Amino acid sequence: MDTIQFILNGMMREALSPQTAAVAIAVIGLNIHFGFTGLLNMGQSGFMLLGAYGFAISIWHGLPMIVGVLFGFGAAFIFALVLGAPTLKLRGDYLAIVTISAAEIIRYVGRSALLVDFTGSAQGIPGSQYRTPFANLSFFGSGQFTLIPFNYTDVADGAAWVRIIGWLVAIAVIVLIVLRFRSGGAFRGIAQAAGMVGLLVFGLLLLFFLFPVPQQSTGVNGWWVRFVAWILVAVSTLVVYLLVRSPWGRLLRGIREDEDAVRSLGKNVFSIKMQALIIGGLFGALGGIVYVLPASVQPDSMGRSLTFFCYTALLLGGAATIFGPVLGSVLFFAARIGIKYTAAAYVPDSIMNNQQTEQFSYIVVGVALMLIVIFRPQGILGNKRELRFNV
């Protein structure tokens, strides 16, 4: 019981962590590229790294934070222009190869010993160099708190039956939410929408009740950075929701389905693809900035693997859906930690040592990615008919 509680607590902590939120924002951007427009961007980590570098280097060299954010966005904007100009007129594979190569070039340049004064070369930029202005904005004060002070230990001393009932209810609520989303009518009409929001809030409160996560208020990796990160996720989701409902969003889907048809309607396909690449890239940069806030700017932690994790999260949640990226990222990170902790707790050390549980969790991630694409390409929330995209 306690082991299970420990594993679930760990999953909860990982699901809430600012880096999960950061990847969710990057995946929201990737969803514009891959899900809505059908652009095979294999260099999302490059956009993230540029955003992080723009932000961290500016502050490190004494510029105000807002300028740092603008520099991050600016770098991603230029990167998208440079990448898109030669490749968006070619077949999709070319964009994939060019973006993955360009993202690697950024990483090699960042690692270079020549730029040690700017990028800190392979060691990266420690978080202490750029974190202060952000932490100073915090109005959470110092100290430590748990999100809702009332948790399962307050009911019958946290007896097993309280928790088991709680877990069952939580599972039921989650399944209900997913089913409502999938049926498509989640937000049709005010009553439906209100019911949905109520269910979501109840589900979240229940999870906080069952898995209390104590954290520092401000600190390096505390509630403040989590709060900001998840607010940004919510804002990004809202922006994408409004974007894809607009005529512009319909054009994106038109390009994904049949580029020539859109072109024959007199639309400038190249320009629209470029806009999509830029907007998705800006979300990537924002994700990169959030990603490094609780940590440090490490070029090697933002390489190809991160892009691949973004794809796994996107396909898990459901490409071309609004909430798919967020759900996918949360599930991806929570499930990975869950696998790791479970393997560590139940598989004896002689068969799998601590380091190997980490690697085992990534093997499962890889296999899961294959399985999702083969058996459920639309992910959890997606619509199979929407995902007949091809390059």
Added chain:
Amino acid sequence: MKSRHVVRERSVARGVAGLILALLLAPVLAMISSGAANAVDTLCLPSPDKGCIAGTIRTEDGPLADVKLTITDEAGTATEVTTSDTGKWNFQADTEGTYVVKVDESSLPKDLDVATGTVTVVTKFGVTKPGLLTIRTANYSDSTSKADELVQSTVNGLRLGLLLALASVGLSLIYGTTGLSNFAHAEQVTLGGILGYFLINQHGLGLWFGGLVVVLLCAFTGWFQDRVLWQPLRRRGLGLTQMMIVTIGLSLALQYVYQYTVGARTVRVVQDNPSVRSIGPVTITNQSIVAMVISVIVLAAVGYALLRTRIGRATRAVSDNPALASASGIDTDRVIRLVWIVAMGLAGLSGLLYALVTNGIKWDSGLQILLLLFAAVTLGGLGTAFGALVGAIVIGLVVELSPVLGMPGDFKYATALLILILLLLVRPQGLLGKPQRIG
């Protein structure tokens, strides 16, 4: 019709299940077979309350064993350490601070020139700091002429290019016949090196026989993959984008299977250091020469097969137009199966040779050259086997020559990728591709 569809779905499920089982079992099997670990030098492992200083004493001829070093801390306490058989030494620092490392010149063999004999290291808890001492043979001169350097780098570039060519020809053939960009190709390269480590280093098979077994095993993985994964997916009509993401998943899973089985360390196929010979200005290991000869022979054989044999012509026909090839009586499935087998065998050979000439292989060695492979294939023209060959040689030369021609050494891979992007601007179909291939 419907029942046939169901059968296909089942065969996909069975194939995928088989593959996953194999993937998940691989660590266990490899662990059973790996046996006793190698004897490692007593290592200082940094922990939160101690730091390490480590280094290697070697000349350009090789490592020096039994060299004594004196390490003095701030308080003036001196500790003596001795280098191991591989010239490695390390020291455990119990306090953070400045340490002076000095080589004891009387313990060195004669006729050596100590360029840097004393070095100051500031230790930090939890990290290993390098203590860099430079010792050279007396007749060493570090001013090699630019021309010599150029020749040496060209040879190195050709060597890398040939190894890349082995892998990229297969990548290109797969792309040509199926349209799939196989991201897991790099892991097949790593597989060659790692199988070489297990069979030749751990199980003591002879280099030639072991190498043959490695290539055959890798070729078998090609057959196996196509049988259980790619063919069912093709029949199912899975889109190319989705298939590409499947290869990414496979690549991730395989990378961590390797890391799981051999860890993050570099493993070697043969234990002893390769013997070196000098031809004019070029210094090259014997293994490299043999590797280059093997690559040339194999590549020539592949080229001959593609141009002159029936099955080679069939392969090129499928590359050009699968529907038309199928209509004219070519069994496309058989051709694609053969392409997978050959491609994986070549990738395995490439990985084995790569491990031999670069003195070892790591779980991410393949990953590091994956982009060079893609660059080679795209540079030559997607889907053209001979283009991949040309592209690979160009990429190999660019990587090795760019530091000589003034690019900073850190950027040698970046230069190759930059050239790829620039070439796509002016000639998107690649060097040998036909313009109409662009959609």
